[in-house]
Amino acid sequence: MEDSGLKRVVVTGGNTGIGFALCKQLLTEDNCFVYLCSRNQERGTAAVAEIQAAYPAHKERIHLVLVDTSVPDSIVAAAEAVREHLGTHKLYAIVNNAGVGLATRTSKQALLDTNFWGPKRMVDAFMPMLQDAGRVVHVGSGAGPMWLKKQSEDEIKFLSTEHTWEELEQFVIKRMATTDDFGDYGLSKSALACLGMTQARVYPSITFSTVSPGFINTKLVAGFGATKPPEEGTVSIRHCLFQPLPGNGWFWGSDAKRSPLHTTRDPGTPEYKGE
Template sequence: MAKRIALCCLFLVACSWCSWRSPAMALRRVLVTGGNKGIGRALCRQLAADHGFYVLLGSRDPGRGEEAVKSILEKSPECQDRLEFLPLDVASDASVKAAAETVREKFGTMYAIVNNAGVGFQNSMADTLNINTYGPKRVCDHFLPLLDPKEGRIVNTASASGPNYNAGAPAAEREMLTNPDVTWEELSATMEKVSKDPGGRQPYGFSKACLIAYTMMLAREKPELKINAMTPGYILTDITRGMGATKPPEEGTKAAIYCLTGDLKGNGWYYGSDALRSPIDRYRAPGDPPYEGP
């Protein structure tokens, strides 16, 4: 009888623990960098409200980060207890390291990373690469140890500008950027050289082509994880303002959500804005048949 009572007490304690533990501990946790505006903010809201994630909204500006969380909660109160701001500047190794340590101490593990932070067409080659390519690598370097080793996912926000760049790149450079066996040494050496002498290259397209190559490399090195790149499409954001884009940020999340939640068949792939696999050496329009090459 005493043993039965003890077991019942343990069961009640376990049930009580499950009832009061925070949603942050019960839900799958995902980090979205650059989550304070545009597609990043829309993605944070959708993941928390519609897909049952606990979202860490990364932002380099604390004021904008806190305001983004407040704005999301005002419009979608169901996100309460599913969303919080995380200070994180992808351009700073110290900032990324501190953010990863905060997450490790508070949660221990994570489900996914969405490398969304980026800059557009008005920056120098060096600055563009520092944010758009080296930035995601910094985040991966520090947050990879926190990802679930069996279910973890990484989603890198690239752009159709990447495949478009590859289509017209010098032959040797195109071969390197589209090689599934590309190494970080090859990639970083090319970026360092191009940073010093862009040679007429368009920084945004080059940086996104490099990000796709890095995605392939990382997926090859970490086959136990799901690591892919995607484009949100031609969406009206600060990057595309004044360039004819009209679709709201809420329409630029389909591919990212698929890469986070879908039954993915491959790894190290690049997905179009319609969440279908696309080639990395040429443009594939949304609605066209998916790419089925190697």
């Protein structure tokens, strides 16, 4: 990797949907070296080949990383592979985009492994490679606030403030036992945003953000009526990757405006100003 000025970014779930769109944009518009992460060798190889064929001038700036973010050992192996590939360079950012739920029906355990424990384990494994003032973006969902606003005052307060990892993990495990399919997903995304707040306190030199990409036509919401293409789901991600941010651990709406965790905020409405 001859250009030491490149921003090096890891993107999980990079072979499809919003992750795939983001990888293309990072490569061609944001002067990045992209580690496209896929849990499947064949699909990952095809995704990288498609991008290299479309943008041959940038073909040396994308690298496939195999990782199943629901499997701890896979994350450890992926981190070692990236560490070896980086050499003396540092990562600029991690984008925890991989997610399951809703139309991609799965078990409660698999959902938590991917949507909640996966991002935590990715940060733990890749943090030593992040540069000072690096960034971490968790791809959350508007389903998080949509679910949380209907819960008890105590639960709203809990998931709207930072906690220790142990406190958050215990809450999520206990609460997940009582949720339905939509609640499973909404809880996992609310908990992910809370995780971002907690990580911002633990790693104050790194800027953490959790974002809603919007109602985007991906496999996750297949059949739900979403029409916006994946390329429109990267606005808040790229904002939180590259723009100056006035706070750490915040939740951002799909229009790249700060949004609350405890209730919904529609794009285009006033930005959230709370604590």
